[in-house]
Amino acid sequence: TRPEDPDSRCGFVAIVxxxxxxxxxxxxxxxxxxxSITSRKPQTxxxxxxxxxxxxxxxxxxxxxxxxxxxxxRALNRYMNKxxxxxxxxxxxxxxxxxxxxxxxxxxxxxxxxxRLKCPVILAVNKVDKVENRDKLLPxxxxxxxxxxxxxxxxxxxxxxxxxxxxEEAVGRFLPQSVHFYPDDQITDRSERFMASEMVxxxxxxxxxxELPYSVAVEIEEFKHEGKTLHISALILVEREGQKKxxxxxxxxxxxxxxxxxxxxxxxxxxxxxxxxxxxxxKRGWADSDRALKSLGMSD
Ligand code: GDP
Ligand code: MG
Ligand code: K
Numbered sequence: 272t273r274p275e276d277p278d279s280r281c282g283f284v285a286i287v288x289x290x291x292x293x294x295x296x297x298x299x300x301x302x303x304x305x306x307s308i309t310s311r312k313p314q315t316x317x318x319x320x321x322x323x324x325x326x327x328x329x330x331x332x333x334x335x336x337x338x339x340x341x342x343x344x345r346a347l348n349r350y351m352n353k354x355x356x357x358x359x360x361x362x363x364x365x366x367x368x369x370x371x372x373x374x375x376x377x378x379x380x381x382x383x384x385x386x387r388l389k390c391p392v393i394l395a396v397n398k399v400d401k402v403e404n405r406d407k408l409l410p411x412x413x414x415x416x417x418x419x420x421x422x423x424x425x426x427x428x429x430x431x432x433x434x435x436x437x438x439e440e441a442v443g444r445f446l447p448q449s450v451h452f453y454p455d456d457q458i459t460d461r462s463e464r465f466m467a468s469e470m471v472x473x474x475x476x477x478x479x480x481x482e483l484p485y486s487v488a489v490e491i492e493e494f495k496h497e498g499k500t501l502h503i504s505a506l507i508l509v510e511r512e513g514q515k516k517x518x519x520x521x522x523x524x525x526x527x528x529x530x531x532x533x534x535x536x537x538x539x540x541x542x543x544x545x546x547x548x549x550x551x552x553x554k555r556g557w558a559d560s561d562r563a564l565k566s567l568g569m570s571d
Contacts, residue, residue, distance in 0.1 A: 276328060277448070279328045279448065279450055279451065280329045280330065280448055281329075281330040281332070281446060281447070281449040281450065281451045281452055282331070282332065282362075282363035282364065282445075282446035282447050282449065283332045283333075283361065283362040283363055284332065284333045284334065284362060284363065284364045284442055285333075285334045285364075285365045285366070286333055286334065286335050286336060286366045286368060287336050287366070287367055287368070287381055287385070288368035288369060288378075289377035290377070292368045292369055292370045292397055292398075293370070293397040293398060293429045294335055294336070296430055297366075297368060297395065297397065297427075297435075298322045298333055298335045300429050300430070300432050300435060301322070301324055301435060301438075301439060302324055302333075302458055304458055320334075320335050320459060320461055320469075321333065321334060321459055321461070322334075322458065323453050323457050323458050323459060323460070324439070324458070325455040325456075326439065326443070329443040329446060330446075330451040330452065330453065330455070331439070331442050331446060332452065332453070334362065363390055363445060363446055363447060364390055364391055364392075364445040365388060365390060365391070365392045365393070366392075366393050366395050366442065367381065367382075367385060367392050368395045368397050369395070369396055369397065369415070370398050371396050371397065371398050371401065371402055371408065371411065371426065372401065374415070385419070390445075391422035392419070392421055393422050393424075393425065393438065393441055393442065393445075394415060394416075394421040394425070395425055395427055396411075396412060396415065396424065396426045396427065397428065398428060398429075398430070399426045399427060399428050399434075400428040400431045400433065408426065412424055412426060422441070422445065423441045425437055463494065463540075464494045465491075466540060467491055467494065467533075467537055468490065468491050468505060470536045470537055470540070471489045471505050471507065471529065471533045471549065472488075472489045473533075474528075474533045474536075475507065475518065479518070486510045486514075487507060487508065487509055487514070488507075488508040489506070489507055489508070490506045490508065491503065491504070491505050491506075492504045492550075493548075496543075499544055500544045500545070500546055501541055501543050501544065501545045501546070503537065503545060503547050504547075504548045504549075504550070505547070505548070506550050506551075507549060507550065507552070508552055508553075508554045509551065509553055509554070510553070510555060511555075512553055514553075515552075515553055526549055526551065529549065530547050530548075533547060534547045
């Protein structure tokens with residue numbers, strides 16, 4: 272937008288909340304694109320990803336934060352905590368996502384972190400599609416409103432896309448007057464290579480459920496357009512031989528399924544035919560070592 276446009280707004284919006292409340296689902300549905308990986312497992316969001324949504328004069332730059340969790344010694348967890356906290360510096364609005372079903376001590380922990388902030392906090396009470404008794408929702412919202420001063424309280428369903436418009440409008444009202452930082456058609460600051468690796472990681476976490484901890488990383492070794500086809504080779508790094516067997520599956524069945532599903536997502540995102548090759552390799556102790564995290568681009 273032109274700098275002299277008085278309606279032009281732009282700013283940063285942090286989406287925060289304990290694991291599994293639906294932060295990544297919310298971001299994906301606001302953008303209308305799968306950007307952030309989701310699953311029933313906590314801690315599937317490992318990196319900080321910007322999601323950019325431009326609607327006329329308003330550009331909101333969303334930061335999906337990894338779930339905040341109690342301190343743990345592993346380097347990966349330390350990295351994730353740091354990423355979650357640094358996302359709160361310099362934002363214009365915070366969207367605090369909670370699950371309508373339960374308020375937990377982890378929610379309290381997030382609330383505590385927010386107490387230091389001066390910017391407006393919008394409370395998004397998610398998963399209202401699961402509300403069984405409508406009469407109970409209002410008193411529940413009332414109780415939530417006493418936990419701190421919220422700029423707005425919006426009950427919504429990220430999954431069913433109920434009430435997302437009021438949320439986006441509220442966010443827009445709190446963004447400062449500014450020119451747009453990104454072109455209006457851009458939806459993320461991340462590279463296509465990065466998005467490709469996240470798509471593979473999502474399929475792995477979805478397929479393996481609790482069988483595998485989150486000590487899986489994906490490195491893109493090749494990302495090359497040849498004619499009308501995009502050739503992608505990805506290396507899946509695990510910590511133990513047993514984990515490698517699990518990912519490959521019986522006669523390679525599971526790895527094949529991971530590859531097929533990831534390819535469908537990639538073709539949708541990149542708008543081209545994709546040839547995807549996957550490899551699994553054991554790299555011991557990568558989630559414990561700061562150096563290994565650095566080599567995968569996960570450090571500050
Ligand atoms: P995050 O850890 O906060 O990023 O949570 P995710 O976005 O990964 O979602 C965790 C789980 O909650 C997934 O299984 C989602 O499908 C589910 N979920 C998210 N939003 C909703 C919602 O509005 N309604 C219902 N029923 N489930 C949801
Ligand atoms: Mg997430
Ligand atoms: K999750």
